[in-house]
Amino acid sequence: MMTNDMAVADAGQQATGRRIGGVILDLQKISLSFGGVKALTDISFDVREHEIRAIIGPNGAGKSSMLNVINGVYHPQQGDIVFHGETRHEMDPHKAAKQGIARTFQNIALFKGMSVLDNIMTGRNLKMKTNLLQHALFWGAAQREEIEHRKKVEEVIDFLEIQSIRKTPVGRLPYGLQKRVELGRALAAEPSMLLLDEPMAGMNVEEKQDMSRFILDVNDQFGTTIVLIEHDMGVVMDISDRVVVLDYGKKIGDGTPEEVMANPDVIAAYLGTSH
Amino acid sequence: MADSRAQAAPGTELDTFPRLLMNHARVRPARPAMREKEYGIWQTYSWAQVAENVRAIACGLAELGFKRGDRLAVIGDNRPRLYWSVAACQCLGGIPVMLYQDAVAQEMAYVLQDAEIRFAVVEDQEQVDKMLEIRDEVPFLEHVIYDDERGMRHYTQTFIKGLDEVQEMGRIHDRNQSDFLDGEIAKGAGDDISVMLYTSGTTGKPKGVCQTHTAFISAARGGTEFDRLTDREDILSYLPMAWVGDHLFSFAQAMVAGFTINCPESGETVMTDLREIGPTYYFAPPRVFENLLTQVMIRMEDASWIKRTIFHKYLEVARRCGADILDGKPVSAGDRLQYWLGGLLVYGPLKNVLGMSRIRVAYTAGAAIGPDLFKFYRSIGVNLKQLYGQTETCAYVCLQPDGQIKLDSVGVPAPYVEVKLADNGEILVKGPMLLKAYYKRPDATAESLNAEGYFMTGDAGFFDEDGHLLIIDRAKDVGKLNDESMFAPNFIENKIKFFQFIKEAVVFGNQRDFVTAFINIDLEAVGNWAERKGMAYSGYTDLAGQDAVYELIRDCIEKVNADLASDARMSGSQIKRFLILHKELDADDGELTRTRKVRRNFIADRYAVLVDALYGGKPSCYIETQVKYEDGREGKISADLRIEDVKTFAPQAAKQAA
Numbered sequence: 018m019m020t021n022d023m024a025v026a027d028a029g030q031q032a033t034g035r036r037i038g039g040v041i042l043d044l045q046k047i048s049l050s051f052g053g054v055k056a057l058t059d060i061s062f063d064v065r066e067h068e069i070r071a072i073i074g075p076n077g078a079g080k081s082s083m084l085n086v087i088n089g090v091y092h093p094q095q096g097d098i099v100f101h102g103e104t105r106h107e108m109d110p111h112k113a114a115k116q117g118i119a120r121t122f123q124n125i126a127l128f129k130g131m132s133v134l135d136n137i138m139t140g141r142n143l144k145m146k147t148n149l150l151q152h153a154l155f156w157g158a159a160q161r162e163e164i165e166h167r168k169k170v171e172e173v174i175d176f177l178e179i180q181s182i183r184k185t186p187v188g189r190l191p192y193g194l195q196k197r198v199e200l201g202r203a204l205a206a207e208p209s210m211l212l213l214d215e216p217m218a219g220m221n222v223e224e225k226q227d228m229s230r231f232i233l234d235v236n237d238q239f240g241t242t243i244v245l246i247e248h249d250m251g252v253v254m255d256i257s258d259r260v261v262v263l264d265y266g267k268k269i270g271d272g273t274p275e276e277v278m279a280n281p282d283v284i285a286a287y288l289g290t291s292h
Numbered sequence: 293m294a295d296s297r298a299q300a301a302p303g304t305e306l307d308t309f310p311r312l313l314m315n316h317a318r319v320r321p322a323r324p325a326m327r328e329k330e331y332g333i334w335q336t337y338s339w340a341q342v343a344e345n346v347r348a349i350a351c352g353l354a355e356l357g358f359k360r361g362d363r364l365a366v367i368g369d370n371r372p373r374l375y376w377s378v379a380a381c382q383c384l385g386g387i388p389v390m391l392y393q394d395a396v397a398q399e400m401a402y403v404l405q406d407a408e409i410r411f412a413v414v415e416d417q418e419q420v421d422k423m424l425e426i427r428d429e430v431p432f433l434e435h436v437i438y439d440d441e442r443g444m445r446h447y448t449q450t451f452i453k454g455l456d457e458v459q460e461m462g463r464i465h466d467r468n469q470s471d472f473l474d475g476e477i478a479k480g481a482g483d484d485i486s487v488m489l490y491t492s493g494t495t496g497k498p499k500g501v502c503q504t505h506t507a508f509i510s511a512a513r514g515g516t517e518f519d520r521l522t523d524r525e526d527i528l529s530y531l532p533m534a535w536v537g538d539h540l541f542s543f544a545q546a547m548v549a550g551f552t553i554n555c556p557e558s559g560e561t562v563m564t565d566l567r568e569i570g571p572t573y574y575f576a577p578p579r580v581f582e583n584l585l586t587q588v589m590i591r592m593e594d595a596s597w598i599k600r601t602i603f604h605k606y607l608e609v610a611r612r613c614g615a616d617i618l619d620g621k622p623v624s625a626g627d628r629l630q631y632w633l634g635g636l637l638v639y640g641p642l643k644n645v646l647g648m649s650r651i652r653v654a655y656t657a658g659a660a661i662g663p664d665l666f667k668f669y670r671s672i673g674v675n676l677k678q679l680y681g682q683t684e685t686c687a688y689v690c691l692q693p694d695g696q697i698k699l700d701s702v703g704v705p706a707p708y709v710e711v712k713l714a715d716n717g718e719i720l721v722k723g724p725m726l727l728k729a730y731y732k733r734p735d736a737t738a739e740s741l742n743a744e745g746y747f748m749t750g751d752a753g754f755f756d757e758d759g760h761l762l763i764i765d766r767a768k769d770v771g772k773l774n775d776e777s778m779f780a781p782n783f784i785e786n787k788i789k790f791f792q793f794i795k796e797a798v799v800f801g802n803q804r805d806f807v808t809a810f811i812n813i814d815l816e817a818v819g820n821w822a823e824r825k826g827m828a829y830s831g832y833t834d835l836a837g838q839d840a841v842y843e844l845i846r847d848c849i850e851k852v853n854a855d856l857a858s859d860a861r862m863s864g865s866q867i868k869r870f871l872i873l874h875k876e877l878d879a880d881d882g883e884l885t886r887t888r889k890v891r892r893n894f895i896a897d898r899y900a901v902l903v904d905a906l907y908g909g910k911p912s913c914y915i916e917t918q919v920k921y922e923d924g925r926e927g928k929i930s931a932d933l934r935i936e937d938v939k940t941f942a943p944q945a946a947k948q949a950a
Contacts, residue, residue, distance in 0.1 A: 167332075168331065171331035171332045171333075172331060174331075174332070175331060176442075178558070180332070180557045180560070181557075181558060181561045181564070183332065184564075234443070237445075238445075
C-alpha cells in the first residue's frame with residue numbers, strides 16, 4: 018500500500034463502468050403518416066440498455082416524429098413497439114413517463130416565470146403520492162414527501178452544477194442554461210430512458226462541451242439509456258454508441274459511428290450526390 | 293483566549309494548532325466550528341466533530357506512511373475537509389502547503405517539486421487530473437487523495453484514494469493505537485513550522501514562506517484581542533486557501549478564538565451564501581467590495597425613479613455624517629434623525645442585500661482601496677477597516693483601530709509588532725509573526741532580513757502625526773520622471789481603478805517625460821452603460837475600441853488628473869496619453885498574479901510596441917496578442933488600438949476643476 022505505484026497506474030482510466038445490456042426498446046416496421054404525408058416509412062431499429070443511441074438526418078427526415086412515436090405522442094399506423102419485452106398498445110405520453118421515459122424538447126418547454134428549483138421539482142410530479150388538499154395544508158405526509166423530493170432535486174442541481182441559479186426564474190437565464198435546466202427536469206423523474214431532442218441546438222462550443230459531458234455523466238453514473246437527436250455531427254460521433262440515420266422518413270443507415278460515416282447512402286444524404 | 297488557557301492542563305501550553313483544536317473540542321464541543329452548504333442546506337460541524345474528523349484523517353495519513361516533517365499539498369476551494377486535512381497534517385508534525393486551485397497543472401508542478409510533495413489532498417476530479425498530468429515531473433508524489441467522489445469511479449490507480457477511505461483507515465488505526473495521535477500532537481512545539489505559503493511571485497519564481505505555529509498564533513491572537521473577537525463570530529471562507537489572508541482569518545484566528553467558519557456552496561454562489569450567513573467578521577480584497585458596489589449601482593440605475601431618488605438622497609446623507617456616526621464623533625440631531633430614516637429606507641435593506649447586516653468588523657487589504665469606495669461602506673455603517681501585512685508577516689503588521697479610521701493610512705502597528713522606517717522610506721518590521729525562512733532559499737531569507745532582524749517589506753511609506761502608517765507604493769517601483777518629480781505607479785493606478793468603468797490600469801512614466809496609461813474597461817459596467825445608450829457591441833475588444841467608450845474613459849482620467857494636480861508631490865504625474873487594451877489582462881497569460889495584481893514589467897515587455905506608440909506620439913497602433921484559454925489552448929487577438937491625449941491641469945487650476 019505504501020509503495021510508489023505510479024508506474025502501474027496507467028491502464029486504470031480506460032476501464033469503463035457501464036455495460037451495454039440487451040434490447041429494451043424494439044421498433045418494428047414503424048410507418049406514420051399525417052393524411053397524405055408519409056413521415057416515417059417502414060422503420061425498424063432497436064435500443065439497448067445503457068447505450069447512447071443517436072438519431073440523425075437532414076431537416077424533415079422524421080427524427081422528431083420518431084422520438085414522438087417512442088414517447089407515445091404519435092401513434093404509428095403500422096408497426097410494433099416492444100418495450101421491455103412487451104408490445105405496446107395505445108401509448109400516451111403519461112404512460113410513457115410512468116414507464117420511466119423522460120424527454121426534453123427541441124424548443125425549450127419550461128415554465129419561464131418559475132424558478133429553476135420549481136421547474137425541476139415539476140419533474141417529480143409523477144412520484145408524488147399526496148393529493149392537492151394535503152399539499153395545501155402542507156402537513157404530515159405532504160411535508161415529508163416535499164422534503165424527500167426536494168432532496169432529490171438538490172442532487173440533480175448539484176449534478177448539473179447549477180447551484181448558483183437555484184432560485185432564478187428560468188426566463189432570465191441564457192439559452193444554454195435553460196437547456197441544462199430542462200435536462201434537470203427530465204433527470205428529476207429518475208428515468209430509465211431519456212429522450213433528448215436536439216439538446217445542443219443553438220449552443221456555442223463551450224456550452225456544447227458542457228452538455229456533452231453531462232450527457233455522458235448521466236449515462237455513466239445512473240446507467241440511463243439515452244436516445245438523442247442531434248445535428249452537430251461531431252458531437253454525435255463523439256458520444257454515441259450507435260447511430261441510426263433517417264432521410265425522407267426512411268432509414269438509410271444504422272450502426273456504430275464509424276460504420277455510419279463510411280456508409281455511401283449517408284454520405285449522399287448529407288453531402289448530396291451526382292446523378 | 294484567557295479562559296481556555298486557564299483550563300489547559302499544566303505543562304501543555306496551547307502553542308500549536310493541534311493543541312488549540314483539541315482544546316476547543318474539550319471546552320466548546322457543541323459549538324459550531326464549520327458550516328458548509330451542501331445540497332442547498334447548511335450542514336454544521338461542531339468542534340468535537342471537527343476534532344474527530346481531523347483525528348481520522350491524521351491517522352489515515354500516518355497509515356499511508358506520512359512522517360513528521362513531510363509536506364502535504366492541499367488543493368481546492370474552501371471545503372471543510374480540506375481545512376481538516378491542513379489540521380491533520382499539523383497533528384502529525386507535517387507541513388501543509390496550499391496551492392491556488394485555479395492554477396494550471398504546469399504552475400502547480402513547480403511548487404510540488406520545490407516542496408518535494410509526497411502527499412496531496414485535492415478537492416475533485418479536476419485537480420486529480422492535473423496531478424496525473426504532471427506526475428512525471430513530480431517524482432516524490434506518492435499519494436493523491438480526493439475529497440469529492442464525483443467522476444472518480446473509473447480511476448483505478450492505486451495511488452489515488454478517496455478521503456473517505458483514508459478516514460476509515462484512520463479510524464481503525466486510531467482504535468488500535470489510541471495514544472498514537474496524542475503522542476504525535478505532544479511532540480509538536482510552537483517553534484515547528486506550521487505551514488508553508490508560496491508567495492504569488494510578482495517577481496521571479498514563487499518562494500515557500502515557512503511560518504511557525506508561534507508566528508500564526510501570535511498574529512491571530514493579536515488580531516482577536518485588537519478587535520475583541522469572540523467565539524461567537526461567523527466568517528465566510530471564500531478566498532483561496534493558499535493565500536495568507538485566508539489562512540490567518542479562516543484557520544489561525546478561528547483556531548485561536550474558536551469562532552465559526554462558513555464554506556460557500558461554490559464559487560458562483562458566494563453572494564447568496566454571504567446573505568444567508570450574514571457574517572459578523574468579514575474579509576475581502578478591495579476588488580470584491582468594488583464589484584459589490586458596481587453591481588448595486590448598476591441595479592439602481594435600472595430601478596424606478598422613486599427608488600433611485602430615495603437611494604441617492606440618503607446616500608448623500610450618509611456621505612455627510614455616516615462615517616462620523618460610526619466613529620462616535622459628534623453629529624447634529626437633525627443629521628442623526630435623517631441617518632436613522634436612511635437606515636430604515638436604504639442602508640438597512642442595502643446591507644441586507646450585500647449580506648453585511650451583522651458585520652462588526654470587516655477588513656480589506658491586498659491592494660489599496662479607493663477612498664470613495666472605502667467611505668461608501670463606512671458611511672452606510674459597515675465597519676470596514678484596512679490592514680497591512682504580507683505573507684512573510686502572516687498578513688499582520690498594521691491594523692486600523694475602531695474609531696480612528698483614516699482613508700489613506702493602514703492604521704497603527706498591531707500588538708507585538710514593531711515597525712520602523714529605513715532611510716530610503718522602506719518599511720521595516722519585527723515581531724513574533726516574522727517568517728522562519730524561505731524554504732530551501734537561505735540566500736533569499738538573508739536578503740529579506742536585515743542585520744538587526746527586521747523584515748524588509750519592500751514597501752515605501754511614512755508615519756503621520758498620529759502614528760498611523762501610510763503606504764505610498766513598492767519601494768522599488770517608486771521612480772522619477774525626467775523632471776525629477778516622484779512617480780508612484782500604484783498610487784496613480786489605484787486612483788484610476790476607482791472608477792467603476794475601469795477594471796485595471798497600468799501606468800508608465802519612470803525615467804520618461806510624462807505619464808501614460810493602459811486601461812482595461814470593466815465589461816459589465818461599460819456594457820450596461822452601452823446598453824442604456826443603445827450602442828451595439830460584439831464583445832470586449834469591440835466595445836473597448838468604440839469612440840464613446842474612449843470619451844467615457846477620458847473623462848475619468850481627466851478627473852484623476854485634476855485630483856493629482858491638487859497634491860503638490862503628485863501633480864507632475866498627471867496622465868498625458870492613454871489607450872484601452874484590446875483584451876482583458878489575465879493571470880493565465882501571466883499579466884496578473886494569481887492574487888490579481890498587475891505585473892507591470894511583464895506587461896511593459898509584452899506590449900512594448902504599445903508603450904513605444906504612447907511615447908512616440910502616434911495616433912494608433914496595431915497589435916496582435918497570443919492568449920491562453922482556461923483549457924490550455926492558445927489563440928490570437930488582434931486589434932488596431934487608438935491612443936488618445938488627455939487634458940492636464942496646472943497645479944493651481946486644479947481646485948476649480950475638481
